[in-house]
Amino acid sequence: MxxxxxxxxxxxxxxxxxxxxxxxxxxxxxxNETRLCVIMQLTQAGEKSVTELMExxxxxxxxxxxxxxxxRAKGILRCRRSGKNNFYSLxxxxxxxxxxxxxxxxx
Amino acid sequence: MxxxxxxxxxxxxxxxxxxxxxxxxxxxxxxNETRLCVIMQLTQAGEKSVTELMExxxxxxxxxxxxxxxxRAKGILRCRRSGKNNFYSLxxxxxxxxxxxxxxxxx
DNA sequence: AAAACACATGAATATATGTTCATTTGTTTG
DNA sequence: CAAACAAATGAACATATATTCATGTGTTTT
Numbered sequence: 001m002x003x004x005x006x007x008x009x010x011x012x013x014x015x016x017x018x019x020x021x022x023x024x025x026x027x028x029x030x031x032n033e034t035r036l037c038v039i040m041q042l043t044q045a046g047e048k049s050v051t052e053l054m055e056x057x058x059x060x061x062x063x064x065x066x067x068x069x070x071x072r073a074k075g076i077l078r079c080r081r082s083g084k085n086n087f088y089s090l091x092x093x094x095x096x097x098x099x100x101x102x103x104x105x106x107x
Numbered sequence: 108m109x110x111x112x113x114x115x116x117x118x119x120x121x122x123x124x125x126x127x128x129x130x131x132x133x134x135x136x137x138x139n140e141t142r143l144c145v146i147m148q149l150t151q152a153g154e155k156s157v158t159e160l161m162e163x164x165x166x167x168x169x170x171x172x173x174x175x176x177x178x179r180a181k182g183i184l185r186c187r188r189s190g191k192n193n194f195y196s197l198x199x200x201x202x203x204x205x206x207x208x209x210x211x212x213x214x
Numbered sequence: 215a216a217a218a219c220a221c222a223t224g225a226a227t228a229t230a231t232g233t234t235c236a237t238t239t240g241t242t243t244g
Numbered sequence: 245c246a247a248a249c250a251a252a253t254g255a256a257c258a259t260a261t262a263t264t265c266a267t268g269t270g271t272t273t274t
Contacts, residue, residue, distance in 0.1 A: 157220070
């Protein structure tokens with residue numbers, strides 16, 4: 001919003017919405033049942049293969065895989081190959097901290 | 108996944124993904140730059156009219172209004188009418204707790 | 215009462231996200 | 245090396261979310 005006052009244009013100080021981009025990005029990355037379920041499992045187990053994750057979730061292989069790939073790309077998860085299996089684990093960064101907070105805050 | 112063992116069908120215990128519905132719902136409700144900006148402003152100011160919110164945001168009136176209406180419907184915000192103005196404030200519930208946690212957890 | 219103000223609403227559109235299905239890649243095992 | 249296993253990928257589709265534009269509603273001001 002601009003205001004003119006005595007010939008001088010005063011630009012009222014505005015909050016830059018982009019300062020919330022990071023926060024929104026993190027929140028979006030977590031805001032999904034399947035992804036939360038994965039995170040929960042990995043929090044408990046430390047590391048799990050895709051098959052192991054699937055066994056506890058009732059989620060199609062392909063769908064789970066897409067989510068895992070995305071989460072890995074976003075730095076939420078790490079992946080380690082061992083034989084036929086890919087073992088996923090949480091990469092200890094902002095994402096897991098945030099989630100822990102959310103769980104604790106509860107209610 | 109089902110396994111048969113000695114004629115008895117063992118249903119491996121699965122995590123009910125729907126237990127994460129609530130958490131995902133809350134996260135989604137917060138996961139947006141505009142909404143985070145509103146929440147931030149209301150956290151600081153306590154209460155603001157739509158115009159006041161807009162003055163600090165560079166956001167179209169209609170868009171902001173849609174978000175405010177949604178957030179109100181989801182119980183994130185309260186609204187109080189006074190004359191020509193609608194004053195919004197945070198309704199002190201799960202949403203604000205979660206957000207506070209996220210902000211504190213930071214990094 | 216007309217005009218101005220503050221905001222909400224609805225329809226249309228744009229964009230992002232989630233989901234499925236079929237197929238492919240890499241690895242191990244017989 | 246063929247078959248089986250574990251998982252990834254890509255295209256197509258479905259659904260949800262965000263955004264814009266035009267208009268409507270209630271309130272105040274003149």
